[in-house]
Amino acid sequence: TFVTEEAKSRVPVVFDNFVWFTDDELKAAIRERIPAFDGTAPDAGGATDTIAKALGDLLRGKNIPGQVEYTPSAELSGRNPEHLFAVKGGSLNVCALSYPGARAVPEQTLVQKSVGILSNEFSRKFVSAYAEGNLIPLYHERGYLRAGFLMPQAKLQTTPDCTGVAVAVPLDEGMAYVWERAEWAGNESLSAQELDAALGMKRDELANGLKIAGNLDAVRKAYGRKGHLTPAFTAAPDFEDAKRRVTYRFKVGEGPQYRMGDLTINGLSERDANDLRVRWSLQSREVYDASYVDEFVRKSVPEFVKDALRDGRKLGALKIENSVRLNPEKQTVDVTLTVKQ
Structure with missing residues (x-):
């Protein structure tokens, strides 16, 4: 018999704010204790x-104040784990910021949109996340769907106004793309033509990434009208660099088709509640239409108020609050309308 030991998975090591040293110097210091260190x-x-300990010795050897802090890091989903090492206790304010490689979006615009970086102490992790979340959308809006920021670089800087670091965040803008077409897979309740119409993208128009993402909400609403209240979409853009075109391949998970469950009306007398209820045309077990509640409140409720007034019942202006409750087990939707006078 023999025992096989499962190898431990290896995770990248990230140096967050060791601005006094290059990454190669940091790795060399670690190799003095771990000769096989390869960055993981x-x-x-x-x-x-x-x-x-190796990084702490390096700081003390240069009389640099601060303590080394280790934090295991990962995305919320648990993906892309990292070993994050940072220096705590030193003052590393961001004094200056630049974006080498900026052309499609003026560098001045990027800096103006980076107040959150300039108002914080330097952290590679924070700068990268801030640029990804706040600046990449500026490129996607302009069709630069493959734009990306590289590793932030920092150098010590002392001026009369600031003692800290000058940060450069290089970027690769790539090219701007135009829309070729969408391809759909996994759709049954809606045809490709219906999905294209809901998405609203036209061939040869700028492939505005924010518009594409926003228009998917219209696709979700189209599915909602068919009773599919939890659709999911996976987008895989296929870039044709020679023609600067992009085709989006969408994989659709339509989810279950929900049907109308119970309707509850609160805040009215029994007579008025029954009068309002008979105007509700979405019948029990009928395929649920997620747009119907708003349509009912917009059209049927004012008619109900006018009819009540003609009968001598003055209801005044009604405020309708609605809530829907999904029952995944029964695949039904219960609707509650609460009337406030």
Whole structure:
């Protein structure tokens, strides 16, 4: 018999704000303690403690104030884990900011949109996340769907107004694309033509990434009118660089088709509630239309108020609050209308 030991997975090591050293210098210091260090470390064991000690010795050797702090990091989904090492206790304010490679979006515009970076201490992790969340949309809006920022670089800087670091965030803008077409897979309740119409993108128009993402809400609403209240979409853009065109391949998960369940009306007398109820045309077990509630409130409720007034019942202006409750087990939707006078 023999025992096979499962190898521990290895995770990238990230140096967040060691601005006094290059990454190569940091790696060399770690190799003095871990000769086989290759920029990664196991996700378990004592390697991270050893790395922290090596980095701490490096700081003390240069009389640099601060303590090394280790934080395991990952996306909310758990993907892309990292071993994050940072210096805490030193003052590393961002004094200056630049974006080498900026053309399609003026560098001045990028800097103006980066108040959150300039008002914080330097952190590679934070700068990268801020640029991704706040600046990449400026490029997607202009059709630069493959634009990306590279690793932020920082250098010590002392001026009469600021002591800290000058940060450069290089970027690769790529090219601007125009829309070729959408391709759909997994759709049954809606045809490709219906989905194209809901998406609203026309061939040869600028492939505005924000518009594409926003128009998917219209596709969701189209599915909602068919009773599919939890559709999911996976988009895979296919770039044709030679012609600067992009085709979006959408994989559709329509989800279950819901049907009308119970209608509850609160806040009215029994007579008025029954009068309003008979105007509700979406019958029990009928395929649920997510747009119907708003249509009912907009059209049927004013007619109900006018008819009540003609009968001598003055209801005044009514405020209708609605709530819907999905029952995944029965695949039904219960609707509650609460009337406030």
